Amino acid sequence: MSRKYSITENGAEKSKLKKFLQKDFSQFIVFAVPMIFLAIFLLYPLAITLVRAFWRPDSFNFKFTGWSLEGFEQFFTTKLYLRSLRNSIVLSVSVTLLTLVIGVPMGYCVARVKIPGKKLLVSLGILPIIMPSFVGAYTWVILLGNKGVLRAAINWFISPFGITIPSIYGMFGMILAMTLTYFPFVFQMSYGAVSSANALLEEAAMLMGAKRSYIMRTITLPLIIPSLGAAALLVFVRAIGNFGIPAVVGGNNYVLPTLISFAYQGDGDINFASTISLINVLITGLVLYVQKYVVAKREYETISATHTDIKLHESLGARLFASIFCLIILIFSLLPQVTIIVMSFFRNWTGLLPVGFTFENYLSIPKNSSKEMFNSFFLSISATVMCAVFGSILAYIAERKKPKGAALLDMSIMAPFILPGTVVSIALLSAFGANSIFKMTGTYAILLISYMIRRTPYVYRSVSANLTQLNPSLEEASTISGATWFYTFRRVSVPLIMPAIISGSVMTLTTLLQELSTTILLYGPKTRTVPIQIYNKVLENNLGQASALSTILLIVVFTIIYGMNSRKGSDVSSALKM
Amino acid sequence: MKKTLLVAFILILAITTVFASGKKESEEAKELVIYNGGSDSEGQKMIDAFQAKYPNIKVTQVQDKSTNITTRVLQGEEADVVTLIAKENLDAMKGSLVSYKSANDGKYSADLKDAEYKYYATSMPLQVFMYNTDLLKGNDIPKSWFDLALPKYKGKIVLGSPSTGSGYAQLYMMYKLSGDNLDLVKKIIANSTVYLPDSTSGPAGVERGEYAITITGEKNVGQAIAKGSPVMYLYPDEGTGQRIEGCAIVANGKNQEAAKLFMDFITSKEGAEVILSMSRRSTHPDVGGPAGLPGLTDLKFFPYNDAEASKIKKQLQAEFNALM
Numbered sequence: 094m095s096r097k098y099s100i101t102e103n104g105a106e107k108s109k110l111k112k113f114l115q116k117d118f119s120q121f122i123v124f125a126v127p128m129i130f131l132a133i134f135l136l137y138p139l140a141i142t143l144v145r146a147f148w149r150p151d152s153f154n155f156k157f158t159g160w161s162l163e164g165f166e167q168f169f170t171t172k173l174y175l176r177s178l179r180n181s182i183v184l185s186v187s188v189t190l191l192t193l194v195i196g197v198p199m200g201y202c203v204a205r206v207k208i209p210g211k212k213l214l215v216s217l218g219i220l221p222i223i224m225p226s227f228v229g230a231y232t233w234v235i236l237l238g239n240k241g242v243l244r245a246a247i248n249w250f251i252s253p254f255g256i257t258i259p260s261i262y263g264m265f266g267m268i269l270a271m272t273l274t275y276f277p278f279v280f281q282m283s284y285g286a287v288s289s290a291n292a293l294l295e296e297a298a299m300l301m302g303a304k305r306s307y308i309m310r311t312i313t314l315p316l317i318i319p320s321l322g323a324a325a326l327l328v329f330v331r332a333i334g335n336f337g338i339p340a341v342v343g344g345n346n347y348v349l350p351t352l353i354s355f356a357y358q359g360d361g362d363i364n365f366a367s368t369i370s371l372i373n374v375l376i377t378g379l380v381l382y383v384q385k386y387v388v389a390k391r392e393y394e395t396i397s398a399t400h401t402d403i404k405l406h407e408s409l410g411a412r413l414f415a416s417i418f419c420l421i422i423l424i425f426s427l428l429p430q431v432t433i434i435v436m437s438f439f440r441n442w443t444g445l446l447p448v449g450f451t452f453e454n455y456l457s458i459p460k461n462s463s464k465e466m467f468n469s470f471f472l473s474i475s476a477t478v479m480c481a482v483f484g485s486i487l488a489y490i491a492e493r494k495k496p497k498g499a500a501l502l503d504m505s506i507m508a509p510f511i512l513p514g515t516v517v518s519i520a521l522l523s524a525f526g527a528n529s530i531f532k533m534t535g536t537y538a539i540l541l542i543s544y545m546i547r548r549t550p551y552v553y554r555s556v557s558a559n560l561t562q563l564n565p566s567l568e569e570a571s572t573i574s575g576a577t578w579f580y581t582f583r584r585v586s587v588p589l590i591m592p593a594i595i596s597g598s599v600m601t602l603t604t605l606l607q608e609l610s611t612t613i614l615l616y617g618p619k620t621r622t623v624p625i626q627i628y629n630k631v632l633e634n635n636l637g638q639a640s641a642l643s644t645i646l647l648i649v650v651f652t653i654i655y656g657m658n659s660r661k662g663s664d665v666s667s668a669l670k671m
Numbered sequence: 672m673k674k675t676l677l678v679a680f681i682l683i684l685a686i687t688t689v690f691a692s693g694k695k696e697s698e699e700a701k702e703l704v705i706y707n708g709g710s711d712s713e714g715q716k717m718i719d720a721f722q723a724k725y726p727n728i729k730v731t732q733v734q735d736k737s738t739n740i741t742t743r744v745l746q747g748e749e750a751d752v753v754t755l756i757a758k759e760n761l762d763a764m765k766g767s768l769v770s771y772k773s774a775n776d777g778k779y780s781a782d783l784k785d786a787e788y789k790y791y792a793t794s795m796p797l798q799v800f801m802y803n804t805d806l807l808k809g810n811d812i813p814k815s816w817f818d819l820a821l822p823k824y825k826g827k828i829v830l831g832s833p834s835t836g837s838g839y840a841q842l843y844m845m846y847k848l849s850g851d852n853l854d855l856v857k858k859i860i861a862n863s864t865v866y867l868p869d870s871t872s873g874p875a876g877v878e879r880g881e882y883a884i885t886i887t888g889e890k891n892v893g894q895a896i897a898k899g900s901p902v903m904y905l906y907p908d909e910g911t912g913q914r915i916e917g918c919a920i921v922a923n924g925k926n927q928e929a930a931k932l933f934m935d936f937i938t939s940k941e942g943a944e945v946i947l948s949m950s951r952r953s954t955h956p957d958v959g960g961p962a963g964l965p966g967l968t969d970l971k972f973f974p975y976n977d978a979e980a981s982k983i984k985k986q987l988q989a990e991f992n993a994l995m
Contacts, residue, residue, distance in 0.1 A: 152763070153741060153742065153745055153763045153764075155745065155746060171989075171992050171993070172992075172993065172995075173992040173993070173995045174992075234876075234879070234881065235879075238879065238881045239880065239881045239882075240879055240880045240881060260881075262865075340867065340868050340869065340872070341872060344865045345865055345866060345995065347868070351868050354834075354868055355832065355834035355868065357742075358736055358738055358739055358834075359738060359832075359834030359835060360738070360834065361738050361739075361741055361742045361745075361763070363742075441898060441899075441900075443875075443878045443879045443880075443898075443900050444879065444880060444901075532747070534743070534746070534748055535748060535749070613735075614739075616733070617733060617748070618704045618731035618732065618733050619731065621733075626711070629710065629711035629734050630711065632710065632711075632869075632871045633710035633711060633712060633713075633871070633894075634871070634874070634875040634878065634895075635712070
């Protein structure tokens with residue numbers, strides 16, 4: 094820290110002021126500016142939603158309707174709503190458990206077994222979570238619906254044995270589709286945790302004669318439990334907030350997001366939508382509490398000064414099992430992507446097989462979508478750059494300087510991560526809708542700001558996690574030599590945390606390119622993006638064009654992720670840590 | 672060092688504020704912003720036809736659900752015109768609309784426009800049955816609203832939830848048909864009918880053959896037939912309720928003159944033909960029914976009291992929820 098002391102003899106008052114002015118306020122400013130930003134654009138909207146939840150429900154009435162618990166009463170006395178609540182809980186708990194069952198072994202296999210094509214596997218293994226759930230849900234109908242092509246094929250094989258598989262509609266289908274969509278969170282994080290867990294501990298145990306299973310139970314598993322807890326929470330939040338899959342394959346099994354959509358899109362009732370959102374958030378809060386309770390007792394830091402190479406399982410059995418297991422999961426979870434690519438070359442797919450081979454879906458893109466392409470890339474890239482700057486500076490200050498209120502900052506930044514997207518979007522809409530003090534709907538600014546609010550956690554977490562594992566001695570050396578904290582940050586810390594910034598930014602960019610739930614509520618005539626266009630095409634049952642646009646995004650996203658995974662030191666999992 | 676820091680943050684703030692104020696663009700270029708409650712390509716059809724006539728006006732659209740557009744307009748968004756919006760929603764946003772007597776006013780009878788000229792009905796979202804011709808043939812095809820309660824259609828019907836605009840209209844019609852009660856609805860629910868949260872997935876499901884029957888707007892049937900999908904329309908024996916949807920000028924819009932031109936255009940015969948090309952049933956007296964669908968005079972209607980429908984909406988939806 095640079096502090097200059099210049100006390101003159103004849104003016105104690107003057108020098109005090111001078112001293113005050115010469116103090117290094119940069120840290121305070123750097124801390125306060127984001128806090129104010131978060132207060133306006135996150136805490137204020139969320140507060141409005143909280144307050145609105147206790148207003149009397151009313152259609153198309155955005156003014157104060159009077160305090161009332163009517164919304165809650167209506168919710169807890171209607172059988173349909175209570176059943177939806179139960180569906181939501183059953184669905185998200187089952188999906189969370191199943192993703193753990195699939196994701197953990199897969200992460201372990203990729204990290205610890207000698208199998209070919211790991212880089213490709215890790216890169217492909219993130220794609221399922223990056224597709225907008227609505228598009229993904231339609232592909233499951235095409236594959237496993239009453240006229241589903243995959244279902245027909247499987248039944249053709251197994252029907253001679255007197256068995257057939259049912260169509261996807263219902264609770265089972267929702268669980269299946271969501272598990273295959275969200276298992277990458279668990280896979281990526283357990284892969285990251287297992288490969289970074291200190292192998293010396295395991296080797297020590299092995300030297301002392303411990304069995305594999307014993308090591309697994311007492312060393313490996315405890316080491317990765319914090320990561321698994323974080324991944325499980327992420328899956329739970331996504332599953333309970335998912336609207337698309339229940340809407341398309343759930344049949345009459347409604348869930349909380351269905352009810353929010355009934356209230357908001359059906360009746361134009363923001364108050365009742367807020368009530369349901371609050372109930373949704375309370376459940377998430379409860380789960381977060383349980384997760385913290387489970388993980389808190391098992392917090393181990395794996396700081397390794399020297400890096401040891403992890404010993405891989407090389408036996409043929411292990412390699413064969415791992416390869417086949419990973420391949421099967423990967424193929425099943427990527428079926429939606431494959432379906433979309435196939436469908437993008439056809440006019441229509443309204444039966445068992447697609448009809449009308451054509452390139453027209455692609456050829457019409459320059460004419461119909463150039464503005465949307467520009468908007469999507471412009472908005473996503475700008476927001477990513479801002480998230481990277483914002484997120485890494487904040488993480489650095491919170492982690493290294495530990496200012497007063499760091500916990501509050503941390504909580505505020507992470508809040509959008511654990512709140513369902515619809516809830517954040519409704520909050521932003523009621524705060525910045527055209528009627529409010531900050532009239533921002535339809536501008537690029539509101540989209541950039543909401544993207545930043547929702548995605549800064551990726552870089553922030555990724556950098557925080559990296560910094561805790563980074564010995565501060567280099568930074569201290571720089572400070573002792575007289576550098577300001579910012580100089581130290583820029584010249585010493587940034588180069589060291591670059592891989593973390595990159596992996597956080599990649600997660601931000603790739604998910605923003607496919608962002609639908611926030612954009613759809615806040616976009617205007619000038620700010621329409623590609624995912625909005627895809628959604629509209631899906632709604633008018635023009636699956637060919639929707640798929641062509643999705644395929645282009647898919648290729649861009651895959652290229653970015655593969656590029657990142659080819660760099661040493663960056664991996665997606667660090668951006669997902671909680 | 673502080674300088675670099677300040678510059679960095681001023682830059683971030685500057686970028687944000689520049690975009691925040693970036694809305695103010697030159698007023699010279701004539702523009703028009705349409706909020707469209709129909710599908711994306713339907714909006715594009717209207718824009719293309721309008722721009723062919725007024726090449727100097729740059730038209731952009733926001734496509735959204737009818738209810739969401741109502742919310743957006745009521746919250747004060749700067750839409751110039753709203754189009755293909757159901758009457759109940761136009762009524763809900765009446766306070767934000769401008770009175771304008773269209774150049775084609777004479778062509779529209781009193782029941783096809785607002786008394787204060789706040790909107791004109793350009794089309795009728797008539798609810799008809801749509802069935803999959805691969806799945807249902809001959810005697811299996813339902814003929815009456817009451818057929819939907821027959822056991823042979825168990826699990827084969829998909830409808831829009833009454834939280835959607837057309838889903839509620841259907842619920843209200845069934846309520847009237849059973850003599851002001853939900854008896855028929857109760858039987859249809861008991862028939863394992865699926866009620867989807869949006870009104871477009873049902874028709875798409877029947878097109879694919881996922882389900883056999885749905886009730887939907889005529890245009891969804893017309894567009895599916897035009898695409899070559901194995902579906903057919905059916906006008907039930909009792910008839911159907913006559914509802915209207917239309918176009919209005921929004922008070923908050925920046926381009927009132929262009930909005931008036933659009934209103935004149937969409938209420939003209941030319942405009943009606945664009946509506947017709949979407950397989951929607953135009954209200955203009957000089958054009959016929961959509962290609963492939965019967966003419967208006969050949970159809971049977973029963974009364975649809977939209978004032979009553981709006982009034983008892985909350986109560987009916989609650990009763991429906993209790994049955995589900």
